[in-house]
Amino acid sequence: MKPERLREILSRAASKRITVIGDLMLDEFVWGKVGRISPEAPVPVVEVTGETFYPGGAANVARNLREFIAGVSVIGMVGPDASGQQLLGLLREEKIDTALTVEDPAYRTIVKTRIVARNQQVVRVDREQFREPSPAQLEQTSSALKRLLPQLDAVIFEDYGKGFLSAALVRQLSGEVGAAGKIATADPNPRQALAWKNMTAVKPNRAEALAAAGLASADPIDPPMEDAALLQAGARLLEAWDTRLLLVTLGEQGMMLFERGKSPHHIPTKARQVFDVSGAGDTAIALFTLALCCDAAPIEAAEIANHASAVVVAKLGTATVTPAELSASFEDDCA
Secondary structure, eight states, rough: OOOOHHHHTTTEEEEOEEEEEEEEEEEEEEEEEEEOOSSSSSEEEEEEEEEEEEEEHHHHHHHHHHTTTEEEEEOOOEEESHHHHHHHHHHHTTOOOOOOOOOTTTTTOEEEEEEEEEEEEEEEEEOOOOOOOHHHHHHHHHHHHHHGGGGSEEEEEOSSSSSSSOOHHHHHHHHHHHHHHHHEEEEOOOOOOOOOOOSSEEEOOOHHHHHTTOOOOOOOOSSSSGHHHHHHHHHHHHHHOOOOOEEEEOOOGGGEEETTTTTEEEEEOOOOOSSSTTTHHHHHHHHHHHHHHHHOHHHHHHHHHHHHHHHHHHHSSSSOOOOHHHHHHHHHHHO
């Protein structure tokens, strides 16, 4: 796709409104340096030089969208703890609407702490609690989304397998989004076998696609168009999930787009440097959905998502891509 076509697509973005529903998290990065091994155990001692916090999980999808559009909101669950309030504060600083977020007094906000030394992740510490929404919270969320739907262009379901996207909630909300004729996309998680019905598109990675299709794990084949397991999984999931589009991310091999009635299409990776894959999938689903909202063809939307992910993996931390960076990636590709 030529840079001129990208600019034409993105010129339609400003007026779009998208809601992200899913598992909200706070991402903490502890930065430091390693100078010695601990005398207590054979592990490195990290001397901390700084800390940074970012919205993570479904909140990071919203953050990626906010780089391109003003109308972004999130629906998820946080606790009354300091981490929950910090997460809401970070989102509000970026003018992401949190009014529909459920604050549960008995819930502990999910926090992922990554300790990074010399640009290498040393360890990750997860503080999390699996919690499905109660019947009252499900009804609260459903009613709120119904009121919001007429103003929306798309809804993204972001499942990190932490419980907020329960089978009952997905079934009810996806039905409402589908009935309203809005674009609905999903980023699934292999820990939850959810029925992704009424979706415009679903975006698993290769391992998730094989698992969801009931196929045994298998090593990737190069070139991907000769990857029999991948092709079989794509065909099965288009039918099983009854979705129009299936975008399978392939890591260093790029992406594979499956579309009803058409042959699979492989999009090679654009990544030149890979420092940190944290959040690359969040960027992909955000930009793929936004591009579809802007009347991009599915292949064009996949190319945009692919370029956006390539920009993000070249950064450290839970990162986003800006319109200028995305345009530069397309310009470099045509140089």
